[in-house]
Amino acid sequence: xxxxxxxxxxxxxxxxxxxxxxxxxxxxxxxxxxxxxxxxxxxxxxxxxxxxxxxxxxxxxxxxxxxxxxxxxxxxxxxxxxxxxxxxxxxxxxxxxxxxxxxxxxxxxxxxxxxxxxxxxxxxxxxxxxxxxxxxxxxxxxxxxxxxxxxxxxxxxxxxxxxxxxxxxxxxxxxxxxxxxxxxxxxxxxxxxxxxxxxxxxxxxxxxxxxxxxxxxxxxxxxxxxxxxxxxxxxxxxxxxxxxxxx
Numbered sequence: 001x002x003x004x005x006x007x008x009x010x011x012x013x014x015x016x017x018x019x020x021x022x023x024x025x026x027x028x029x030x031x032x033x034x035x036x037x038x039x040x041x042x043x044x045x046x047x048x049x050x051x052x053x054x055x056x057x058x059x060x061x062x063x064x065x066x067x068x069x070x071x072x073x074x075x076x077x078x079x080x081x082x083x084x085x086x087x088x089x090x091x092x093x094x095x096x097x098x099x100x101x102x103x104x105x106x107x108x109x110x111x112x113x114x115x116x117x118x119x120x121x122x123x124x125x126x127x128x129x130x131x132x133x134x135x136x137x138x139x140x141x142x143x144x145x146x147x148x149x150x151x152x153x154x155x156x157x158x159x160x161x162x163x164x165x166x167x168x169x170x171x172x173x174x175x176x177x178x179x180x181x182x183x184x185x186x187x188x189x190x191x192x193x194x195x196x197x198x199x200x201x202x203x204x205x206x207x208x209x210x211x212x213x214x215x216x217x218x219x220x221x222x223x224x225x226x227x228x229x230x231x232x233x234x235x236x237x238x239x240x241x242x243x244x245x246x247x
Contacts, residue, residue, distance in 0.1 A: 037064035038126035193218035
């Protein structure tokens with residue numbers, strides 16, 4: 001009798017615990033897919049209609065996320081409505097500052113919901129600068145091409161180099177003391193936008209950078225990139241990160 005009473009409760013708790021881990025997993029997988037799609041659309045912003053129309057941006061990003069993760073997996077996951085339950089209607093494209101802000105929301109619920117628990121809303125966000133440079137006309141198409149930022153003094157082998165693809169995060173002034181970049185370093189005030197200013201609320205940082213910015217429009221957060229021939233490099237050295245990738 002005791003087993004008959006306890007076993008259903010144990011199975012219910014076990015299934016819902018598994019559902020909780022599945023929710024965490026699906027959130028992580030979708031976050032990775034969203035950032036991958038965000039980097040892709042930012043890379044090709046200079047030549048695609050999606051950058052000019054937020055509705056096209058949302059459609060493209062959702063299609064890429066579904067393609068990366070897999071439609072069958074999403075339709076059979078804890079997401080309410082499967083792929084149809086994923087929306088990006090809060091996304092924005094700020095062409096003035098070349099920023100793409102992708103916000104993906106969806107509802108999740110336990111596999112067995114005997115107690116009619118309300119669905120939980122999960123959110124993934126990708127905040128990234130758009131690549132809006134242009135390619136120069138090159139007469140010799142056989143000559144190798146590289147990438148150069150207008151403010152940089154090195155050349156890059158890959159357009160996806162993290163020096164060129166800035167992934168921007170928004171933090172509060174109170175969180176600055178504990179913030180670290182991917183190398184464990186602290187953030188210092190930007191010499192361009194922060195000189196003479198004081199922290200007032202939101203600040204902007206990048207994963208690979210070591211400066212915090214008072215304005216999203218700061219030139220330190222902007223990359224205008226040019227594609228140049230090898231003969232046009234003018235003695236510029238190769239980017240260290242690109243060099244590490246090659247090695």
